[in-house]
Amino acid sequence: MDSLIQNKYFGFLTQSNLQKLSKSKIFYGIFAVYFVSKLFYRLFLNPLNKIPGPWWARLTSLPFRISYAMGNGIKVSKKLHEKYGPISRIAPDEISVADASGIRKMLSSFRYKKSRKFEHVKVYHQSIFSTSDETFNKMRRRQIAPAYSHAGLDTVEDVIMENGIISLKKYLDSEIEKGNGVSTINYINAFQNLTSDVIGSLTFGKSFNAMGNNGHPIVTAVNRGRRLSTVTLVFPFISDILSLFPAIINAKKLIIGYSLNVMDERKLAIQEGSYKTGKADILQIYMDAVNTTSGKKLSKEELIDEMIITLIGGTDTTSLTMTWLIHIYMLYPQIYKKVCDEVLEQFPDRSKPIRHHEAKQKLPYLVASVYECMRLRGVSASGTFRETPAEGVELCGYNIPKGVDVSLYFEGAHHDSKIWENPQSFNPDRFMGPEGEKMKKEVLVFATGIRICPGRNLAWYEILTVIPNLIRDYDISLPEGSIYTPKNLDPTRNNEPVIIDDIDLIIRKPRYEKRDCNIVVKHRTFD
Numbered sequence: 001m002d003s004l005i006q007n008k009y010f011g012f013l014t015q016s017n018l019q020k021l022s023k024s025k026i027f028y029g030i031f032a033v034y035f036v037s038k039l040f041y042r043l044f045l046n047p048l049n050k051i052p053g054p055w056w057a058r059l060t061s062l063p064f065r066i067s068y069a070m071g072n073g074i075k076v077s078k079k080l081h082e083k084y085g086p087i088s089r090i091a092p093d094e095i096s097v098a099d100a101s102g103i104r105k106m107l108s109s110f111r112y113k114k115s116r117k118f119e120h121v122k123v124y125h126q127s128i129f130s131t132s133d134e135t136f137n138k139m140r141r142r143q144i145a146p147a148y149s150h151a152g153l154d155t156v157e158d159v160i161m162e163n164g165i166i167s168l169k170k171y172l173d174s175e176i177e178k179g180n181g182v183s184t185i186n187y188i189n190a191f192q193n194l195t196s197d198v199i200g201s202l203t204f205g206k207s208f209n210a211m212g213n214n215g216h217p218i219v220t221a222v223n224r225g226r227r228l229s230t231v232t233l234v235f236p237f238i239s240d241i242l243s244l245f246p247a248i249i250n251a252k253k254l255i256i257g258y259s260l261n262v263m264d265e266r267k268l269a270i271q272e273g274s275y276k277t278g279k280a281d282i283l284q285i286y287m288d289a290v291n292t293t294s295g296k297k298l299s300k301e302e303l304i305d306e307m308i309i310t311l312i313g314g315t316d317t318t319s320l321t322m323t324w325l326i327h328i329y330m331l332y333p334q335i336y337k338k339v340c341d342e343v344l345e346q347f348p349d350r351s352k353p354i355r356h357h358e359a360k361q362k363l364p365y366l367v368a369s370v371y372e373c374m375r376l377r378g379v380s381a382s383g384t385f386r387e388t389p390a391e392g393v394e395l396c397g398y399n400i401p402k403g404v405d406v407s408l409y410f411e412g413a414h415h416d417s418k419i420w421e422n423p424q425s426f427n428p429d430r431f432m433g434p435e436g437e438k439m440k441k442e443v444l445v446f447a448t449g450i451r452i453c454p455g456r457n458l459a460w461y462e463i464l465t466v467i468p469n470l471i472r473d474y475d476i477s478l479p480e481g482s483i484y485t486p487k488n489l490d491p492t493r494n495n496e497p498v499i500i501d502d503i504d505l506i507i508r509k510p511r512y513e514k515r516d517c518n519i520v521v522k523h524r525t526f527d
């Protein structure tokens, strides 16, 4: 028992010491003084008390933390900002900001460090994503930049298409054949398998074949890891407890074993001369990279953390963006028709798949609809936290002292009526023409500034190959009896169609995905 209690935080609290202490009046005295002075400070002296917010936020972070851990981060932030404005207190030492210029400021410079909350998101080592260290982050971003540049991505476009749209089409064709010309598919699942296979090929040296087998144990383990990361983000102590559970230990073993295996396979392929160079392959780039801090290559542990973070960061973000897009297309049939007309007009030759550059150039309305979806239902809506520096920071007219965690509520900026006319409507036209180009910069779904998402180009390569090809070759519609249809209107959204309920696990996803994310698919016929 003593050894259980004697962990890294509370080494002095052995059971015998605790017994002695608890008998002593001094213990109760010290505890009472500490408690009362802390309460007094929080109620009357904390400089954050001038920030508007709910009464409980002066005393405790628990309500926010619990909501966040349960996947309601967006909902609670929305309510707070609706009531208190662009800045709201969420805990004794935390605030939330929903104002675009405040968010941009916090993302503009390494002076505003990534919150230390993220330090727990790791297996062994800090990664490009979890680190709050400027030198380390810059080093990793330099190392991986070639893989995510357009020049690099052009070298792997075939891999992206093979594991992306081509694999999806094979799956759809086989389902349609099984259903004698028509099939109902769960599109969130199909997109998740697709993006996992793309990241598998680029980061783990081979596809997981999740599309062919409807999933892969690594993908399941990593997804569970992401769920847990949401909880450990707000309850960091849980990460220590969790690592005692057999299910977590086994999941870790699986991921580590798989990652080590692919590294060995790659080394062997290089020795045998069977690995083709000249491709911007994320695994190879990290395996060749040298840490400027030590002059050494990345250790296996460092590689594992980077591979896992790429899998977490690069799969659901992209698949869920496509999921929300299809859902919203189904709710807005006139807009969907306009997107289809553009694709069919621009790409009448169905013998060749549409490639990324062509789509980007020839399909401005489709591209605008993706931006509008990212604004209206951004997958990263809350969950980005930064820390205020020693000199503090001015946000929304308030001076925020040092050491405060600032939650950046992108959703607020994306619905700010000072920036967006009728923000509740789905209107791709706001991203058309020269004015539209300016508005694209207001979409913060990939963050902005020094830690903007490095994988955004890859996400666009996937989206702009999957969506146009899907639209051109298949006829998609809502199944009979769908709850969410263009006619089901939401009075809280100015009578726009009701959008399916969501859950925020760092990334926003549909809450009832099995029920709500189905479409009827047929081959498109031409008159």
Ligand code: HEM
Binding pocket: 128, 129, 130, 137, 141, 199, 309, 310, 313, 314, 315, 317, 318, 321, 379, 380, 383, 384, 385, 444, 445, 446, 447, 450, 451, 452, 453, 454, 455, 456, 458, 459
């Ligand atoms: C639509 C798809 C995507 C969205 C919306 C998205 C969004 C974001 C956001 C908001 C951040 C900043 C998080 C923060 O600072 O706390 C981020 C960072 C990151 N993303 Fe993405 N992402 C997407 C796709 C990808 C892809 C495809 C990859 C890689 C394969 C990727 C890899 C990363 C990495 C490594 C970081 C950490 C960068 C850093 O901290 O310096 N993301 N992403």
